[in-house]
Amino acid sequence: MTLCRGAAMDVYGARILPAKQAREREMTIPRLRFAPSPTGYLHIGGARTALFNWLWARKTGGVFVLRIEDTDTQRNSRESVDAIFTAMRWLGLDWDEGPQDGDDLGGGPHGPYFQSKRLELYRQFADRLIASGHAYRCYATKEEIDAQRMALPEKQRDGFRFVSPWREKTAELDRPHVVRFKTPTTGEVVIDDMVFGAIKTAVSTVQDFILIRENALPLYNFGCVVDDITMGITHVARGRDHIINTTPQILLYQALGEAIPAMAHLPMMMATKSEKLSKRHGAVSVTEYRDQGYLPDGLLSYLVRFGWAHGDDELFRKERLIELFDWSKVSKSDGVYDFKKCRAINQKFLAKMTTDDELRLGVVPFLRARGLAVRDDHPRLADAIRTVRERSETLVAMADALDYYFRAKPEMDEAAAQKFFTAESAVPLQNLSEFAEANVRDRADFEGGFLEEHTRLDALFRAFVAERGLEMKALGQPARVALTGRTASPDLASVMLVLGPAVSALRLREAAERAAASPSATTDGPTTP
């Protein structure tokens, strides 16, 4: 059969109208899915795929299904399933149907949602295909297949396609066998892809692929199609590496007489132009980002721009993404993942896209991880965060920047202490201690907000420095080390304001005492001209 242009026919003579079928389905309700296999952590590439599916479901009022493709018994684990749940929940990608903790079957009307619990279904569909002549039992052994391959000249072995002697037979023997699809010998499959457009492949390039393995478990392409059909999936969006699978899958839909879902293949995330992104390139597991103090929407803001864009926008909250997302803006070319940019996006997200409350709640676990018993309603927490929020790339960094505010004594950078707590700095530090005691107000006594109070104290601080004939440059670092234990921090007025009068004065006084006991700075001698 040859294909006539303009009126695409499938290999069984039916018109191919996947787009139209998809449109018809869309008039009901879109159903999308994310179908990871539990072989480890949730990869950020998988998260991107899940996100696109989730966005379309949420945008259209559709249904988002989570299905676990656990037919590779060698590599699956229960921990991986939990890891996927954890990561999805942290990202805020909730599913309407799918497994829940401790409930492998429930979660919706199309369950079970673990492929390993749907084996009977695959059996039924396989029988259906055998009965209709679209599939056959193949009793060929591995040895026979290898023999056929080895009989070929070496150059042709690469693209070897097994031709089974059982293809035309219907005998049912009591011997181990697989079920193979009886791939048509002619024709063309057209994928009507929402991202790539029409992708045409000659059916002759597809071999009689296995539907059901000898161990009765389905192989990916078959399980996937049976599930997508029985779960009523209307849109399939997955990585571009699946394009090769889509051709045999479409053949399956056609043989089964089922509507083909709308397809979207997404560009891949690479580590370099020529390497797939993997663990050795850096953080690829979603939970690693959580642990490093990324915000879910911060990470998602970076991931969504991978193959999709809305002009120059870079920071998105989910609600905005749901509004903006559209398949027509998805690009075709692969991209290289940039950890630095990801971090920078998270920093901007932290600085600009989060409320004080979100930050407060978000940073507390990281503070506790540092051994600081800070509760999220700590009276100084909100002000403290205000002083560091624009300088932190992650919540981990933020917790670090917050450390000295909540420690009885700051962890002292000894090298800095020796450098700055000199005999010369003793008196200025003592004076500043007195200044702090007299001028820094307790939070409860602020007349305006933090900003107004800061303006007031900063002015007083500057006046104090000028009156004493001191220089900011000379006093700044000794005072900073005294107050924070480090050489880098927010401005001193901010620090003192958060610390309050008593603590500020105490830390400065103790530093002054230590300075008084130190030898004078051994520089090049008197600096007087």
Place this chain on the structure above:
RNA sequence: GGUCCCAUCGUCUAGCGGUUAGGACAUCGGCCUCUCACGUCGGUAACACGGGUUCAAUUCCCGUUGGGAUCACCA
């Protein structure tokens, strides 16, 4: 090698026939400055190449080159 796909600064991208080709990260320099950041101002930096189509191509078509995906009883 077969089949399929892709191609704008180093990177992510905007652009959908006429633009000084824009933004962000990175990078370089200035400013701000009590430190580190933030911020801010500015610089370097791209349409892979060759043919068409068109009054006009980054944009449409073809080819070349380059890159990627995949060729399992993995998913």
